[in-house]
Amino acid sequence: MTSDESGRSLSRRGLIGLAGAGAAGLALGGAGGAVIAANVAGAAASNGVGTVHAFHGEHQAGISTPAQDRLHFAVFDVDSTASRDDLIQLLKDWTAAAARMTAGEEVGGGADGSPLAPPDDTGEALGLPASALTLTFGFGPALFETADGDDRFGLADRRPPELTALPRFRGDALVEQLTGGDLCIQACADDPQVAVHAIRNLSRIAFGTASLRWSQLGFGRTSSTSTSQATPRNLFGFKDGTANVKAEEQKALDEQVWVGAEQGPTWMVGGSYLVARKIRMVIESWDRTRLEEQERVIGRSKGEGAPLSGGTEFTEPDFHTTGATDAPLIDRDAHVRLAHPDLNDGIRLLRRGYNYVDGNDSLGRLDAGLFFLSYQSSPERFVTVQRSLANDALNEYLKHVGSAVFAIPRGIATGSWIGRELFR
Amino acid sequence: MSARLRPIAAVAAIGVVALALAGCVPNPRATGASTALDVKVADDSCEVSASTAKSGTVTFRIANTGTDVNEFEILADDKLRIVGEKENITPGQTVSYVAQLNPGTYYTACKFQQVGQPVGLASFTVSGEEIESDASEKKQISAAVTNYVAYIKSQVGALVPATKAFTDAYRNGDDATARTLFASTRVAYERIEPTAEAFGDLDPKIDYREVDADAEGLDWTGFHRIEKDLWPPAAGDKNSDGTDALAGWAASTPAERAQFADGLVADVAQLSELVNAKDFTVGIADISNGAIGLLDEVATGKIEGEEDWWSHTDLTDFAANVEGAHVAYGIVRDIAKNKDADGAKLVKTIDARFDDLEAELAKYGSIDGGFTPYDEVTDSQRKELSDAVNALGKPLSQLTHTVLGVKKA
Structure with missing residues (x-):
């Protein structure tokens, strides 16, 4: 799927040639070297600034792709004046621009052109390599039918039954401006300027058809999606995502993440469902909490990330072994216990979240937390896990302020456009 | 703020103007x-x-x-x-x-x-x-320039007596009348704002907001100075930059009122003199860029409600800017339309987007009948207006290129 791309310039600098496109998919990401990583499961590659992830494929890139360092996530509402044809044209235009940007190329005619008109590309990514950019597109429930029952685009009968607004959870303090939306784009890259450039240009293309409803910058991936990556830490200072679904686990991906042929509908086969949650952390209280309590709440040690039942980071937690007081070593309301597949019908989510800091609030507290992103074959799987977290000891330090769910259509074939099968 | 028009001295087209065959070719x-x-x-x-x-x-x-x-x-x-x-x-x-x-x-x-x-x-x-x-494109362009210059003169022609009536009421302490005239008087000015801005120091004297005059160390005069007298702040009110509205400000005395009224009348008279000067004209790009500039005025100033901070009559200015943009666009529209298929498609899009924006504005009133005060327009309503402005701004940004059709080698 990548050999046809080997002759193209892969970088806005145009200096990176490809040595052996046949090596696509192997983890050859190295300093200065360009690697095309095929976005098929099991073919993950580590990222590097020169990495180019294939835009076309069976699945959309940006899900099982090794998690990049930076995020710009954007949610759009389609304008009240836009028609079904306008929406289709937008998806075509987005597809064309996304294919170019993920390859490290400029949008349209680039940042040059007629002196009497604004250029097609805004220019701030000129000279920057592709930086492992992925752009992942999704459709919210309201696109199919609004809460008032308005079938704006003739899609109401195409809505997958799984795709409904999430129920209310304990601890929700949702802000309307950070919730819901018609369309989403997840831009991930190893350079924040490349991710921002992508969202900015896609927003610009959307003017007249869709406008930004909310958006979020993230830094510091909080999950690994490949065994080649070290486990990162969230803003609580703990390793996060040790037991995440990884790109190398083909079986787990098929069972837990991708929508299968028997599940359908056709346009979703090979796709997934994305849940986005903006989770504010009460950082100041957490930072005043003694280490023993922090570790009890999480259920892991802070330094190594090992379960409190013993071992090292990747040792399976033992929820039964008790300590001196006959209480289990991993507390009954520890986060690691309540989130574990053993307590959730074997459900594992592919998490792809990022830390965020939006400055500070009026009380001088950091406005910071986790921008949680998880991919699963049905939103119901997230709901199950989130419900079992209702009594999580961690909740004392969390506030869920934003929430949305999106259908992530299957990957885009060369020459096609995002969601094409949905509009047939 | 927006693209500046350069008054072009004695151009060749002046002969055409003198024939007074304005308009139709x-x-x-x-x-x-x-x-x-x-x-x-x-x-x-x-x-x-x-x-x-x-x-x-x-x-x-x-x-x-x-x-x-x-x-x-x-x-x-x-x-x-x-x-x-x-x-x-x-x-x-x-x-x-x-x-x-x-x-x-x-x-x-x-x-x-x-x-x-x-x-x-x-x-x-x-x-x-x-x-x-x-008719050749050259003739079309010449007619467009003639028509736009005539339009500017007609708007300034309406501004002069309206300003007099408004300032007379203000000067005489008839604040109720002055308040009703404030928004409508500004309409003619807002329709041609980029032209006024082209004359260096006139726009600051006529239309500067307090915070801008302060920042640039200018004497604060003009419409907005008068506006604050007509809608005086209460204790605790803030200026648009969050500073205390009463700091460094006091209601104008009758003598000061006379001074501000005379000043505004004189500045508008000067504007009238400048646009009626024999050698006043504009370039064709100034007309299409003027349309873009007027929409930028809306996108940067009016949409946030900082223009008419005390009167909240922002939507009247907003509508006048949009009308001004629509007129400037209308004058070059056929030139763009006749270029090629892309030009015809662009014109179709811009026409539809103007319709959408004007329909959105009409939800809140009209220039003649008055608009909902802008402080009563909610954030989500403002976003709807902003979306419509952005929707129009995107195709409009291609207008000058299409009209002039200059390709970069």
Whole structure:
């Protein structure tokens, strides 16, 4: 799927040639070297600034792709004046621009052109390599039918039954401006300027058809999606995502993440469902909490990330072994216990979240937390896990302020456009 | 703020202006019917012998029976854009003016002493087939410039007496009347704001907000100075930059009121003098960039409600900016449309987006009937307005390139 791309310039600098496109998919990401990583499961590659992830494929890139360092996530509402044809044209235009940007190329005619008109590309990514950019597109429930029952685009009968607004959870303090939306784009890259450039240009293309409803910058991936990556830490200072679904686990991906042929509908086969949650952390209280309590709440040690039942980071937690007081070593309301597949019908989510800091609030507290992103074959799987977290000891330090769910259509074939099968 | 117009000194086109064949491109080879009508012009009336005509050549025989100089105008259906005009018709004179008119709704009017509001505004319907004009693009551009200059003069012509009435009420302490006149007086100015901004120090004197005058160390004068007297802040109110509204400010004394009123009248008079100067003209790019500039005024100033901080009449300014942009666009529209298929497609998009934006604005009122105070427009409503502005701004940004069609090598 990548050999046809080997002759193209892969970088806005145009200096990176490809040595052996046949090596696509192997983890050859190295300093200065360009690697095309095929976005098929099991073919993950580590990222590097020169990495180019294939835009076309069976699945959309940006899900099982090794998690990049930076995020710009954007949610759009389609304008009240836009028609079904306008929406289709937008998806075509987005597809064309996304294919170019993920390859490290400029949008349209680039940042040059007629002196009497604004250029097609805004220019701030000129000279920057592709930086492992992925752009992942999704459709919210309201696109199919609004809460008032308005079938704006003739899609109401195409809505997958799984795709409904999430129920209310304990601890929700949702802000309307950070919730819901018609369309989403997840831009991930190893350079924040490349991710921002992508969202900015896609927003610009959307003017007249869709406008930004909310958006979020993230830094510091909080999950690994490949065994080649070290486990990162969230803003609580703990390793996060040790037991995440990884790109190398083909079986787990098929069972837990991708929508299968028997599940359908056709346009979703090979796709997934994305849940986005903006989770504010009460950082100041957490930072005043003694280490023993922090570790009890999480259920892991802070330094190594090992379960409190013993071992090292990747040792399976033992929820039964008790300590001196006959209480289990991993507390009954520890986060690691309540989130574990053993307590959730074997459900594992592919998490792809990022830390965020939006400055500070009026009380001088950091406005910071986790921008949680998880991919699963049905939103119901997230709901199950989130419900079992209702009594999580961690909740004392969390506030869920934003929430949305999106259908992530299957990957885009060369020459096609995002969601094409949905509009047939 | 926006693209600045450069007043171009004595251009070659001035001969065309002097012929006063403003508007329609005289073109004997054009298709269509030929109609002759009489226009009786008096100081307070303007009667055309018929209110309909067939598309094609329409000759107006204009007789001025009044006591002073007059002018005859043909306006587009927005009652703003000048399609053609005959100026300098002296008392006792009869002149002919020939227009090529396509099917559509127009308005005829006269302008006593060539300033102020149109007199005897009457609708004029042209029916029949679209006429084929073989006028060269050069002629179209020349006519566009002539029409835009005429439009600027007509707006400044309306601004002068409106400013006088407004400042008279303010000067005399009739604040209730002045408050009702504030928004409507500004309309003519907001429609042509980029032109006024082109004259260096005039816009700061006429239209600066307090925070901008402060920041630039200028004496704060003009509309917004008067606005704060008419809607005085209460204790605890903030300026648009969050500073104490009462700090460094006191209600103007009668002497100060007279000073601000005289100043504004004088500045508007100077603007009138400048746009009526013999060598005043604009470039074709200034017209299309002016349309873009007016929309930028909306996108940066009006949409956030910082323009009319005390009166909250922002939507009137907003609507006037949009009207001004629509007129400037309308003047170059056919040039863009006739370029090629892309030009025709662009024009279609811009037409639709203007319609959307104007429909969105109409939800809140009208220039004549007044608008909802902007502090009562919610954030989500403001976003709807902003979305419509962005939707229009995107295709409009391609207008100058399309009109001039300059390709970079």
